Amino acid sequence: MQLFSSLVEDDYVSISMNEESQTGPNTERIDDFQDDQKISQKDLLDLASEYIDSISEELRPVSLRIHDNPELNYGEFIAHETLVKFMKSRKGWKVTPSAYGIATAFIAEFDSGKKGPVISYNAEYDALKGIGHSCGHNLIAICSVGAALAASAAIKNFSLPGKVILFGTPAEEGGGGKIKLLKAGAYSDHKADINLISHPGIVPASALVRTNAYMNFRVEYFGKEAHAAASPWEGINALDALITAYNALSVLRQQTMPGDIIQGHITDGGAAPNIIHAYAAGIFVVRSLSKSRLEMLRKRVNNCFEAGAEATGAKLKMTEVMAYDDHVPNKVLGVICRKAFNQLGREEIPTTELDLIRGATQASTDQGNISYMMPSLSLGFKIESQDGPHNPGFAAAARTRKAHDAALKAAKALAVTGLEVLLDERVLVAAKEEFKEMLEGRGR
Ligand SMILES: [Zn+2]
Numbered sequence: 001m002q003l004f005s006s007l008v009e010d011d012y013v014s015i016s017m018n019e020e021s022q023t024g025p026n027t028e029r030i031d032d033f034q035d036d037q038k039i040s041q042k043d044l045l046d047l048a049s050e051y052i053d054s055i056s057e058e059l060r061p062v063s064l065r066i067h068d069n070p071e072l073n074y075g076e077f078i079a080h081e082t083l084v085k086f087m088k089s090r091k092g093w094k095v096t097p098s099a100y101g102i103a104t105a106f107i108a109e110f111d112s113g114k115k116g117p118v119i120s121y122n123a124e125y126d127a128l129k130g131i132g133h134s135c136g137h138n139l140i141a142i143c144s145v146g147a148a149l150a151a152s153a154a155i156k157n158f159s160l161p162g163k164v165i166l167f168g169t170p171a172e173e174g175g176g177g178k179i180k181l182l183k184a185g186a187y188s189d190h191k192a193d194i195n196l197i198s199h200p201g202i203v204p205a206s207a208l209v210r211t212n213a214y215m216n217f218r219v220e221y222f223g224k225e226a227h228a229a230a231s232p233w234e235g236i237n238a239l240d241a242l243i244t245a246y247n248a249l250s251v252l253r254q255q256t257m258p259g260d261i262i263q264g265h266i267t268d269g270g271a272a273p274n275i276i277h278a279y280a281a282g283i284f285v286v287r288s289l290s291k292s293r294l295e296m297l298r299k300r301v302n303n304c305f306e307a308g309a310e311a312t313g314a315k316l317k318m319t320e321v322m323a324y325d326d327h328v329p330n331k332v333l334g335v336i337c338r339k340a341f342n343q344l345g346r347e348e349i350p351t352t353e354l355d356l357i358r359g360a361t362q363a364s365t366d367q368g369n370i371s372y373m374m375p376s377l378s379l380g381f382k383i384e385s386q387d388g389p390h391n392p393g394f395a396a397a398a399r400t401r402k403a404h405d406a407a408l409k410a411a412k413a414l415a416v417t418g419l420e421v422l423l424d425e426r427v428l429v430a431a432k433e434e435f436k437e438m439l440e441g442r443g444r
C-alpha cells in the first residue's frame with residue numbers, strides 16, 4: 001500500500017521521533033502497518049484528477065461569477081446563491097442554504113450510507129473593500145467544491161465509507177465566518193473529523209501553511225470633564241490615560257519576541273483643548289506566532305493599558321472585536337497532501353521540515369480556529385502574479401485561466417488527502433494523535 005510505506009520513508013516519522021515525547025505516531029507503530037490496501041493513492045489521484053478535469057468547465061463560470069461580483073463580510077449573496085445552486089445540481093448532495101441562521105453560509109453533505117470518517121472542506125468566497133477578489137477567494141471556493149465533489153465521486157467508485165461535508169464559510173476577511181459556524185455547532189453537529197482548505201499566493205506551494213494568531217480589541221478610557229485652564233485638578237484626563245498606555249506599548253515593543261506585533265490607532269482623542277478629556281478610545285491589534293504566545297503578549301499589553309488608568313484615575317474598558325487563532329497544520333495529512341500534489345507535476349513541495357519553514361506567514365485566518373478543533377490543512381498554491389494578495393493586481397491574476405488550473409490542481413491534492421482518511425482508518429488515528437499532542441503543547 002502506498003500510503004503507509006510513504007509515511008515510513010517520510011521525514012514526518014523522524015520529526016516525531018526527535019520530539020521530547022515518544023508517545024505520538026512512531027516508527028514502530030507505522031512499521032506494523034501492512035501493505036493491505038487494494039486501492040492505492042495513485043488510483044485515488046487518477047480518479048480525482050479525471051473527475052476534476054471533467055467538471056473544470058462547469059467550475060470556471062462559478063469562479064468567474066464570484067470574482068466578477070465581489071461581496072464583503074456576510075454580504076456574499078451572489079456567491080452563496082451561485083454555490084448553493086451548483087451544489088444542488090449535483091446528484092447525492094443534500095444542501096442547506098443560509099445554514100445556522102447565517103444568511104450567506106451553507107452546508108452541503110454527501111453520505112456514502114456506510115459508517116466511517118467525516119471529511120470536510122471549507123469554501124471561502126468573500127472579497128475586499130474596493131479591491132475586489134484580491135485575496136483570490138473565488139479560487140478557494142472552486143478548489144473546495146472540486147475536492148468535495150471528486151471525493152464523493154471516488155466514494156461511489158471505490159465503495160468507500162463515510163461522509164463528505166462542504167462548509168460554505170463567509171466573511172474570512174475579518175468577520176470570522178468559520179468562528180461563527182464553530183460556535184453555532186456546525187462542525188460538531190456534522191461530526192467533522194478533519195477539515196481542509198487552500199489559499200492562493202505568489203510564494204511557492206506549501207502543504208503546511210502556518211499563520212499568526214491575531215486579536216483585535218477596542219480600548220476606552222472614561223474620565224471627567226473640567227475647565228482645562230481654570231480648574232484642571234477637578235478633571236480626570238482620559239486622553240492622558242490612553243497616551244500613557246500608548247507610550248508604554250511603544251516601550252514594550254522593544255522587549256517582545258520575534259513575531260510579536262502590536263499595532264494601534266486612536267479613534268477618540270477628546271472634545272476640545274479647553275476641556276479636560278473625559279473620553280478617549282482606540283483600536284488595537286496584537287499578533288503572535290501562536291495562540292499561547294499571544295495570550296502571554298496580551299497580558300503584557302493589558303498591563304500597559306492598566307498603567308494608563310492607574311496613572312490618571314480614568315476608568316478602563318476593553319472590548320474584544322475579533323480573535324483568530326494561529327493555523328497549525330496537521331503533518332500527517334500534510335505528508336499525504338504533499339505526495340499527491342507533487343505527483344501532479346510542475347512544482348514540488350519539499351519535505352516536512354522545509355515545508356514548515358516555507359509555509360510560515362505573518363497573515364492570519366479563521367481557519368486557524370478550525371485547526372484547534374480538528375486536524376486541518378491549508379494548502380498554499382502559487383498563481384502567476386506580479387502583486388501579492390490584497391492588491392488589485394492579484395485580483396486580476398485570480399481571474400486567469402492559469403490560476404483556475406492551479407486551483408484545480410490543489411483540489412486534486414485535497415481530494416486525495418480526504419480520501420486517504422476514508423480509505424484507511426489508521427490515517428485518522430495518526431492525524432488525531434498528532435492533533436491531541438498539539439493541543440497538549442507537545443509536538444509543535
Ligand atoms: Zn485576505
Ligand SMILES: [Zn+2]
Pocket residue numbers: 135136137172199
Ligand atoms: Zn484570503
